Amino acid sequence: MRSRILDSATRMLVDSGYASLSMRKLAQAIGYSATTIYHHFDSKDDLFHALVEEGMSRLSDVLREALAACTGTESGVRLRSLCHAYVTFGLQNPEYYEVMFVAAPPSLERFPIDKYRRARGNLDLFATVLADVAVETKHRARPLDTRRDATTIWAMLHGIVSLVNARRVDRRVDIDGLVGDSVARVVDMYAPSDVMP
Amino acid sequence: MRSRILDSATRMLVDSGYASLSMRKLAQAIGYSATTIYHHFDSKDDLFHALVEEGMSRLSDVLREALAACTGTESGVRLRSLCHAYVTFGLQNPEYYEVMFVAAPPSLERFPIDKYRRARGNLDLFATVLADVAVETKHRARPLDTRRDATTIWAMLHGIVSLVNARRVDRRVDIDGLVGDSVARVVDMYAPSDVMP
Amino acid sequence: MRSRILDSATRMLVDSGYASLSMRKLAQAIGYSATTIYHHFDSKDDLFHALVEEGMSRLSDVLREALAACTGTESGVRLRSLCHAYVTFGLQNPEYYEVMFVAAPPSLERFPIDKYRRARGNLDLFATVLADVAVETKHRARPLDTRRDATTIWAMLHGIVSLVNARRVDRRVDIDGLVGDSVARVVDMYAPSDVMP
Amino acid sequence: MRSRILDSATRMLVDSGYASLSMRKLAQAIGYSATTIYHHFDSKDDLFHALVEEGMSRLSDVLREALAACTGTESGVRLRSLCHAYVTFGLQNPEYYEVMFVAAPPSLERFPIDKYRRARGNLDLFATVLADVAVETKHRARPLDTRRDATTIWAMLHGIVSLVNARRVDRRVDIDGLVGDSVARVVDMYAPSDVMP
DNA sequence: GATGAATGAGCGTTCATTCAT
DNA sequence: AATGAATGAACGCTCATTCAT
Numbered sequence: 001m002r003s004r005i006l007d008s009a010t011r012m013l014v015d016s017g018y019a020s021l022s023m024r025k026l027a028q029a030i031g032y033s034a035t036t037i038y039h040h041f042d043s044k045d046d047l048f049h050a051l052v053e054e055g056m057s058r059l060s061d062v063l064r065e066a067l068a069a070c071t072g073t074e075s076g077v078r079l080r081s082l083c084h085a086y087v088t089f090g091l092q093n094p095e096y097y098e099v100m101f102v103a104a105p106p107s108l109e110r111f112p113i114d115k116y117r118r119a120r121g122n123l124d125l126f127a128t129v130l131a132d133v134a135v136e137t138k139h140r141a142r143p144l145d146t147r148r149d150a151t152t153i154w155a156m157l158h159g160i161v162s163l164v165n166a167r168r169v170d171r172r173v174d175i176d177g178l179v180g181d182s183v184a185r186v187v188d189m190y191a192p193s194d195v196m197p
Numbered sequence: 198m199r200s201r202i203l204d205s206a207t208r209m210l211v212d213s214g215y216a217s218l219s220m221r222k223l224a225q226a227i228g229y230s231a232t233t234i235y236h237h238f239d240s241k242d243d244l245f246h247a248l249v250e251e252g253m254s255r256l257s258d259v260l261r262e263a264l265a266a267c268t269g270t271e272s273g274v275r276l277r278s279l280c281h282a283y284v285t286f287g288l289q290n291p292e293y294y295e296v297m298f299v300a301a302p303p304s305l306e307r308f309p310i311d312k313y314r315r316a317r318g319n320l321d322l323f324a325t326v327l328a329d330v331a332v333e334t335k336h337r338a339r340p341l342d343t344r345r346d347a348t349t350i351w352a353m354l355h356g357i358v359s360l361v362n363a364r365r366v367d368r369r370v371d372i373d374g375l376v377g378d379s380v381a382r383v384v385d386m387y388a389p390s391d392v393m394p
Numbered sequence: 395m396r397s398r399i400l401d402s403a404t405r406m407l408v409d410s411g412y413a414s415l416s417m418r419k420l421a422q423a424i425g426y427s428a429t430t431i432y433h434h435f436d437s438k439d440d441l442f443h444a445l446v447e448e449g450m451s452r453l454s455d456v457l458r459e460a461l462a463a464c465t466g467t468e469s470g471v472r473l474r475s476l477c478h479a480y481v482t483f484g485l486q487n488p489e490y491y492e493v494m495f496v497a498a499p500p501s502l503e504r505f506p507i508d509k510y511r512r513a514r515g516n517l518d519l520f521a522t523v524l525a526d527v528a529v530e531t532k533h534r535a536r537p538l539d540t541r542r543d544a545t546t547i548w549a550m551l552h553g554i555v556s557l558v559n560a561r562r563v564d565r566r567v568d569i570d571g572l573v574g575d576s577v578a579r580v581v582d583m584y585a586p587s588d589v590m591p
Numbered sequence: 592m593r594s595r596i597l598d599s600a601t602r603m604l605v606d607s608g609y610a611s612l613s614m615r616k617l618a619q620a621i622g623y624s625a626t627t628i629y630h631h632f633d634s635k636d637d638l639f640h641a642l643v644e645e646g647m648s649r650l651s652d653v654l655r656e657a658l659a660a661c662t663g664t665e666s667g668v669r670l671r672s673l674c675h676a677y678v679t680f681g682l683q684n685p686e687y688y689e690v691m692f693v694a695a696p697p698s699l700e701r702f703p704i705d706k707y708r709r710a711r712g713n714l715d716l717f718a719t720v721l722a723d724v725a726v727e728t729k730h731r732a733r734p735l736d737t738r739r740d741a742t743t744i745w746a747m748l749h750g751i752v753s754l755v756n757a758r759r760v761d762r763r764v765d766i767d768g769l770v771g772d773s774v775a776r777v778v779d780m781y782a783p784s785d786v787m788p
Numbered sequence: 789g790a791t792g793a794a795t796g797a798g799c800g801t802t803c804a805t806t807c808a809t
Numbered sequence: 810a811a812t813g814a815a816t817g818a819a820c821g822c823t824c825a826t827t828c829a830t
Binding site: 495496497514517541542543545546548549550551552553554556557560562563564566567568571572575576579580582583 | 692693711714736738739740742743745746747748749750751753754757759760761763764765768769772773776777779780
């Protein structure tokens with residue numbers, strides 16, 4: 001039942017955005033009364049966190065798939081694949097992305113430990129690959145604080161995604177080109193290729 | 198009078214965030230009736246755009262100041278100064294920052310040409326310095342699409358700012374370190390220093 | 395409960411007219427919160443239609459009663475009775491009358507089929523009696539489009555009622571006399587009596 | 592100036608209906624401030640009455656024209672012409688018609704003597720022709736209270752016009768046919784033609 | 789003759805939430 | 810496990826009108 005609610009919330013989210021997701025509409029959508037939802041979620045806030053988890057889980061799937069698709073290749077390739085998957089997910093699931101990384105309900109604590117385990121899991125994927133990169137790369141010796149570095153990469157990818165989703169990019173800039181270039185730069189920043197022009 | 202409203206809206210914005218800025222509260226805050234606001238702004242949308250412009254203008258001041266403070270220095274330094282100023286502004290004026298770059302009122306078109314002239318002005322500051330960098334840098338010859346490159350840098354800085362402001366950064370990551378490192382990476386990406394460790 | 399709302403809306407309607415019937419006032423009048431009304435009616439429009447139906451239903455009762463009171467008499471008498479009942483209802487329930495036949499909310503389509511079944515029912519009463527009249531009358535043979543003819547009669551009765559209710563009749567004209575004469579003329583038009591002076 | 596306001600109010604009326612005619616919009620439409628209107632009209636009510644007069648005047652023109660077009664013909668023809676003109680005016684100027692004969696601002700007294708002189712003038716046109724009809728007609732001797740009879744005719748014509756304008760006529764009834772038939776019946780009621788089938 | 793500034797009251801509607809059943 | 814009834818607060822916005830200038 002809990003999952004049926006979440007499923008429907010998910011669908012509404014994707015269809016019409018987070019701003020217009022209300023408990024009443026949600027209740028109506030699943031064909032139960034609004035009160036019923038409160039039997040399964042303490043508050044809208046609670047539901048919000050559940051949605052974040054759902055989104056994180058989906059993102060996790062996407063990222064792991066991307067990694068699996070290039071097992072055995074050199075770390076730079078894997079990093080690129082990871083970044084590409086992240087950005088693609090963000091651009092293709094803007095509503096989810098908003099809940100996960102943009103929306104700021106007043107209640108939201110800074111990264112509540114018990115709620116965002118999967119979020120950290122995703123960050124760890126980046127950290128792991130980054131560690132590999134550090135080992136393989138001879139170009140520049142770097143002492144790595146992998147968690148911080150992973151966060152840096154994440155922030156940069158997040159910058160592109162959120163700017164594009166928020167429709168803040170100048171009309172004259174080609175978005176595909178921008179995204180491609182940005183990802184390339186980010187990857188190159190940590191896993192520089194010799195042939196970078 | 199128009200400016201008194203904007204001033205107060207500004208203050209409310211900084212205090213309690215964009216989501217909870219309502220015409221009524223604003224009116225109450227300035228001690229006038231709600232109708233009076235509509236005397237000066239056609240709609241909440243209109244007010245929103247005015248706020249964006251105000252924010253852009255302030256950001257513009259900050260950026261120009263930062264540039265002025267290092268006239269004559271080499272382009273890499275100026276780029277660093279610009280980036281640092283941008284991020285600092287974003288972190289110190291989180292609510293303005295949200296209106297300018299995060300908030301997504303349904304009405305917002307992709308970068309409405311007539312409204313965001315100053316926004317483009319700010320972007321141009323980055324573009325100009327980037328062009329200088331391109332000239333001075335011998336390390337790697339790069340054909341520059343300065344507008345796209347400026348947007349890329351902007352996106353990355355925006356990523357850090359918005360992630361931190363949205364309180365999405367893992368508790369265990371030191372924010373000052375993260376910000377400093379990120380900015381350094383971004384700058385180094387376009388204006389690489391030989392001594393980068 | 396639904397009916398309690400309608401009852402009160404009815405009373406307000408009769409007291410102060412349709413134009414000044416607002417959801418809030420209605421709520422206050424019944425001693426419930428405004429939201430509660432929305433629990434039972436989707437919108438003001440919905441309520442409007444319910445009121446129309448209620449009015450139509452009452453009118454229907456009145457008309458049927460009038461017919462029942464003269465079963466077995468000749469058709470001309472029955473037509474007269476019907477017309478008289480209609481006009482009397484309209485003059486005695488001016489606010490209901492306005493909702494049913496005058497008020498023009500922007501949403502109103504031309505005679506929405508699914509909503510106004512009872513309205514058509516009332517028209518059919520006229521049509522039926524008219525058909526009888528056509529059979530019995532030998533004075534003038536007329537091919538009858540009963541629906542159109544019923545509508546014509548209705549329109550004429552409506553003209554008197556609405557003009558009087560809208561207070562547009564010249565002060566010097568006696569209203570009772572006007573009404574009586576008008577009804578007589580309308581009846582005579584379709585069921586002419588030989589003795590009409 | 593007064594007339595410039597009225598002109599604009601007229602245009603707004605025809606364009607967008609009485610319900611949406613507000614002092615503010617009107618002021619905006621004529622390019623003056625709202626306060627200016629209050630220099631020329633004491634209140635919205637005052638303006639309302641002026642509009643009624645304007646409408647009455649236009650209707651008067653139309654009716655007189657219709658009469659002028661058939662000077663010298665027999666009274667039945669003139670009556671028919673008058674009725675036809677009235678109905679046509681009502682159907683073609685629904686917004687004016689509403690202000691003149693339907694709208695019921697709370698303030699409206701029953702036929703305020705000083706305001707509606709022209710309205711009575713229009714009614715007198717009917718009364719005059721009816722008097723002629725009474726003289727010419729030999730079919731049925733009738734003692735005429737011409738004012739009452741004129742009002743009766745007016746009421747019936749008004750019934751058709753207002754019902755059609757309020758969109759209350761059943762979808763399955765052809766409106767042109769209904770109107771034509773109704774007018775014919777009304778005329779025939781007072782000026783019966785021998786050949787009426 | 790005209791204005792800008794300002795207002796209080798009201799509009800229909802939506803929100804997250806609670807409570808007795 | 811689920812419901813129907815109910816709520817107070819808030820939303821953006823429009824209204825006719827007034828007043829000092």
